[in-house]
Amino acid sequence: MIDIRVVDCHKSYGQVRILRDISLDIERGEFIVLLGPSGCGKSTLLHIIAGLEPLTSGSIEIGGRDVTDLEPKDRDIAMVFQSYALYPTMSVRANMEFGLRMRGRPLAEIRAVVEEKAKMLGIDHLLDRRPSQLSGGQRQRVAIGRAVVREPRVFLFDEPLSNLDAKLRGSMRTEIKKLHRRLGTTVIYVTHDQLEAMTLATRLVVMKAGVMQQVGTPDEVYHRPLNRFTADFLGSPGMNFLDAVLRLAEGRVWAEVGRTVIPLDRYAFIERPVDGRPVVLGLRPDSIRPADGAEAAFTLDLKATLIEHTGSENHVVFDLDGREVTGKFPAEFGLEVGRTLPVAFDLARLSLFDTETELRI
Amino acid sequence: MRLRIRRFISQLVLSPSLALVAVFLYGFIGWTVAVSTTASKASPRFDRFVGLEQYVRLFDTPRWNVAFSNMFLFGFLFLVVTIGFGLLIAVLIDQRIRFEGVFRSIVMYPMAMSFVVTGVVWQWLLSPTLGIQSLVAGWGFTGFHIDWLTNPSTVIWALVVAAFWQGCGLAMALFLAGLRGIDEDIWKAAAVDGIPAWRVYLHIVVPMLAPVFLTVIVLQSLAIVRAFDLVVALTNGGPGVSSDLPSVFMFDMAFRRANLGLSAASAVVMLGTVLAILVPYLYVESRERR
Numbered sequence: 001m002i003d004i005r006v007v008d009c010h011k012s013y014g015q016v017r018i019l020r021d022i023s024l025d026i027e028r029g030e031f032i033v034l035l036g037p038s039g040c041g042k043s044t045l046l047h048i049i050a051g052l053e054p055l056t057s058g059s060i061e062i063g064g065r066d067v068t069d070l071e072p073k074d075r076d077i078a079m080v081f082q083s084y085a086l087y088p089t090m091s092v093r094a095n096m097e098f099g100l101r102m103r104g105r106p107l108a109e110i111r112a113v114v115e116e117k118a119k120m121l122g123i124d125h126l127l128d129r130r131p132s133q134l135s136g137g138q139r140q141r142v143a144i145g146r147a148v149v150r151e152p153r154v155f156l157f158d159e160p161l162s163n164l165d166a167k168l169r170g171s172m173r174t175e176i177k178k179l180h181r182r183l184g185t186t187v188i189y190v191t192h193d194q195l196e197a198m199t200l201a202t203r204l205v206v207m208k209a210g211v212m213q214q215v216g217t218p219d220e221v222y223h224r225p226l227n228r229f230t231a232d233f234l235g236s237p238g239m240n241f242l243d244a245v246l247r248l249a250e251g252r253v254w255a256e257v258g259r260t261v262i263p264l265d266r267y268a269f270i271e272r273p274v275d276g277r278p279v280v281l282g283l284r285p286d287s288i289r290p291a292d293g294a295e296a297a298f299t300l301d302l303k304a305t306l307i308e309h310t311g312s313e314n315h316v317v318f319d320l321d322g323r324e325v326t327g328k329f330p331a332e333f334g335l336e337v338g339r340t341l342p343v344a345f346d347l348a349r350l351s352l353f354d355t356e357t358e359l360r361i
Numbered sequence: 362m363r364l365r366i367r368r369f370i371s372q373l374v375l376s377p378s379l380a381l382v383a384v385f386l387y388g389f390i391g392w393t394v395a396v397s398t399t400a401s402k403a404s405p406r407f408d409r410f411v412g413l414e415q416y417v418r419l420f421d422t423p424r425w426n427v428a429f430s431n432m433f434l435f436g437f438l439f440l441v442v443t444i445g446f447g448l449l450i451a452v453l454i455d456q457r458i459r460f461e462g463v464f465r466s467i468v469m470y471p472m473a474m475s476f477v478v479t480g481v482v483w484q485w486l487l488s489p490t491l492g493i494q495s496l497v498a499g500w501g502f503t504g505f506h507i508d509w510l511t512n513p514s515t516v517i518w519a520l521v522v523a524a525f526w527q528g529c530g531l532a533m534a535l536f537l538a539g540l541r542g543i544d545e546d547i548w549k550a551a552a553v554d555g556i557p558a559w560r561v562y563l564h565i566v567v568p569m570l571a572p573v574f575l576t577v578i579v580l581q582s583l584a585i586v587r588a589f590d591l592v593v594a595l596t597n598g599g600p601g602v603s604s605d606l607p608s609v610f611m612f613d614m615a616f617r618r619a620n621l622g623l624s625a626a627s628a629v630v631m632l633g634t635v636l637a638i639l640v641p642y643l644y645v646e647s648r649e650r651r
Contacts, residue, residue, distance in 0.1 A: 052549050073555025085546035089568035098564075099554035146554075 002064075003028040003186045004049065004154060009058035011044055011210075018044050019210045022058070026203075031180050031187045035197040036207035037233070042190045043158055045207075049188060050156050051075050063153050073102075075154075078147035082159040084139045086131040086146070092118075093127040096146050117148045120182075137168045144179070157189040161196065173199060194234050198222065206230045222284075223349055228358035231282050231351055237315050240283045240325045243355070248275040255281050255352070258321030260300065266348045271361045279361065280353040285315065287346035288327030297344040304337055318343060390632065397625035405621055415626035425627060428605035431517065432634075435606065436585040438521045439528070443581060444574070446525070447532025452562060454533070455540045465537070469530040476527065480594025483523035484510070513603035516596055520588075520604060523595055528584065532577050539573035540566065572649075579642045586635050607631050 004026040011019040019041045026032050034042040047053040049060055051072035059068045067075045087095050093114060100110045118124040121141045131139055140160060147155055160176075161169045177200055180187055191197055197204055198218045206213040206221060206229075214226045225231035231239045244255040244262075253264040253273045262281070264273075291299040302318035302325075314329045327343060329335065352361050397416070400409040419425050454464055471479065486492040487510050497505040509519040543566055551561045589608035596604040598613075607627055614624035 047549075050549075050553060052552060071555075072549075072553045077553065079550065079553045081546040081550060083544055083546045085544060085550035087547065087550075087565045089565065089571075098556065102555050102557075102560070146550075150554075 001028045002026065003030070003062070004188070005061040006045075006049065007059045007061070009045070009048065009060070010056045011041070011048060011053070012056050017210060019048075022212060024205065024212070024215065026186060026188070028186055029184050031177075031189065031200055031202045032205060033197040033201035033203075034188065034190045034205050034207060035194065035201075035233075036192065036213075038192060039209075040207040041210040042192075042205075042207050046156055046158055046188060046190045049154075050077055050079050076152050077154045077156055078150045078152040079156040079158065080140075080143045080147050080160045082162050084131070084143040084163075086139060086142055088131050091128050091130060092123065092134070092142050092145075095131070095142060096127075096149050099146065099150055113149050113151075114145075117145055121145050121148070136164050137172060140164065140172060144176075148179075148183070153186065155185055155187045157187065159190055159192070161191075161193070169193075169196075176200065194236070198234070206233060208233075224360070225282075225351055226360050228280060228282070228353045231353070235284055235286075237285050237326050237328075239351075240285065240288070242281045242283070242320070242323055242325070244279050244281040244352075246273050246275060246277045246279055248273060255279065257281065258323065260321055262345070262347065263298065264347070264350075264352075267350060267352065269352075269361065273361075278355045280355055280358070282351040282353060283325065283345065284349060285326045285328045287349040288318075288325060289344050289346070290329055290333055291342035291344040298347050299342045299344050301340055302343045303340045304335060307335060307337055393625045393628050396621055397629050399622055401621040401625070403619035403621065411622070415622045416630070419623055419626045419630065422623070424602045424605060425607070425610055427602055428607045428610040429630075431604065432585060432606055435517055435520055435524075435588075436582060438517070439524050439585060440578060440581055442521060442525045443528050443532045444577060447529050447577070448536050448567075450529070450533045451536035451540055454537055465534075468533050471527045472530040474527065476588070476590040477594045479523050479527045480591045483519065483526070484595050487519055510596060511600055513600050516600065516604040519595060520592065524584075524588070524591060527591075528581055531580065535573050535577050536570065539570045543569060575642060575645065579638060582638045583635060586631055586638075607634075 002025050004024075006022055006024040006026075009019055009022040010017070022045060024032075034045060036042045044053060048055055049062075051060075051067065051070060055068060059066055061067065062075055062077070072079075087098065090098065096114045096118065097110050100113065101107075114127075115124065118127055121144060123138065123141050123145055126134060126138060126142070131142065134142065140163075143160070157176075161172050164172060173196055176189075180200075189196075189200060201218050203215060204218050204221045205215050208229050214221050214230045216224075221230060222234055225234070228241070232241075242257050244257045246264075247254040247256050247261070253267070253269075255262045255264055291297060300320070302320060304316050305319050305324070306317035308315040308317075309331070311331065313331050314333070314335065316327050316329050316335065318325050318327060335341070353359060354361050395407065396405050398410060398412060399405070399407055400411045400414075401407075450464075450468055454461055458464070474482075487494075487507055489495065489506070489508070489511075492507075494505060494507045509515045509522075547565065548561065551565065556565075587608060588606055589612065592598060592604060592606050592609050598605040598609050608631065611624050611627045611631065614620045614627065
């Protein structure tokens with residue numbers, strides 16, 4: 001069942017176009033993450049869905065109802081903000097109750113709902129405190145609590161974890177995921193943090209300059225990026241990009257990178273390969289590993305020129321005919337700079353892009 | 362060594378102004394307190410110590426009591442009107458209206474005028490033969506009267522209106538700055554929660570402006586205690602002494618009635634009033650800092 005439908009949404013401020021041609025169908029219970037660099041329009045899209053900003057053209061449906069011209073309060077949504085946006089002069093309890101009171105629900109019922117949700121979020125002992133007396137993580141919980149008590153059809157999260165420190169961010173991420181699993185409510189979540197996006201999303205929307213680049217499961221987007229931007233934006237360290245030329249010989253397809261020739265038998269071409277076509281070959285560092293002697297793997301002897309230790313693994317930069325490629329090696333793998341060793345390439349996970357359009361071919 | 366020289370130089374540079382403040386501010390405060398315990402007449406004389414007698418006499422003087430209670434009445438009315446309208450205008454301007462700058466300037470301009478000019482302007486406006494009354498009468502409404510300046514029981518309103526005209530801009534500017542400082546997300550959260558705008562102002566935004574209220578009250582209160590030129594220009598304390606304020610009383614006693622002792626006592630009482638306003642404010646401020 002489609003829960004939210006965004007149809008041909010455009011947004012401009014004067015001459016500046018913020019969003020172009022956004023269309024998106026969201027199923028009930030999905031966890032959609034809008035991901036992109038700052039200024040890509042992801043927050044604007046969220047605000048438009050919330051009704052906090054008007055559309056230039058297009059329409060929004062929530063729960064089968066056209067809500068394009070409805071006020072935020074009539075859209076059956078709740079929102080969590082980056083700055084938490086708690087009402088600072090009210091207690092936590094009043095913050096959570098206020099929205100329900102405005103809807104004229106009986107007080108006894110409100111009290112019960114607030115107590116229950118506060119217990120669920122582990123903030124029931126904070127109900128009588130002011131927001132200024134809470135830590136960042138607690139504030140964020142209260143902000144989520146204020147959204148949860150309304151029992152809306154859709155939750156909107158606008159970079160909710162950006163103001164937290166790294167460790168807290170990790171644990172809050174897990175909690176948001178658990179919360180989603182428990183409530184089963186549709187969620188739209190805006191972030192520029194790819195780790196949050198990859199771990200939380202059931203579907204990912206990658207955006208750039210107001211245009212949707214790719215929509216898909218985190219796995220799809222990570223392993224089959226539809227263009228070079230998406231490929232580059234996800235993953236750390238970033239994808240290796242190598243200029244190559246396609247070669248057709250003996251009924252097989254090859255990619256020529258300098259003097260090295262890489263077989264492309266396992267690549268699923270979208271377009272028919274043409275001999276001599278210049279392409280960009282993309283390989284994730286995860287696909288470049290130490291050769292373990294397995295027959296099937298494609299291996300090259302490469303010289304290590306730089307090693308970065310991250311603790312759990314090492315990022316090793318190799319020299320491939322004068323080009324740099326980075327691979328991820330286990331931390332316990334003994335290695336020193338300047339040594340040449342056999343390196344295995346997982347060619348099933350490779351991507352090819354057009355040099356001009358930067359689209360996957 | 363270098364550090365010591367630097368510190369020495371900074372102390373050297375600061376010391377003249379510190380000395381000036383010490384002598385001309387605190388020195389003269391002390392001097393005034395001293396004079397208030399003497400029976401000085403036209404000139405200060407320290408050979409006749411009378412203790413607190415001048416203070417007892419001060420509060421036995423009907424004119425002082427009128428002036429002193431006028432200060433509280435005027436202050437209360439002025440604060441209520443200024444804060445009420447200042448906040449209202451700030452909220453209206455905060456609605457992202459067009460020509461915001463024009464409206465802001467209109468409200469702020471009177472602030473640029475001295476109280477003497479304000480007093481004279483309002484004296485003309487309230488004068489039956491020159492001002493609003495004759496204008497309205499000219500339209501044919503001959504029954505219309507404003508006798509604020511000549512009626513002892515309403516003359517205080519003339520002061521309130523003139524002071525409000527001048528002081529409203531400051532209150533408005535402070536409130537507007539406070540309103541603009543409120544996180545946009547609060548408004549968005551309230552919109553999603555379905556809270557009507559007037560309730561957001563009443564329950565969320567105005568409570569958030571508490572520090573601004575405090576600042577406005579303190580600034581305006583100090584202006585009230587010091588108010589002198591406005592009264593002199595607008596009513597000169599009249600009719601009779603009905604619009605007297607303590608500062609006018611003090612000036613009169615010192616320079617016209619040759620009663621320096623009583624004047625000093627009234628000055629000390631005024632200082633006490635200022636401190637009664639300032640000390641709690643500074644206390645609250647310093648506690649919030651921590």
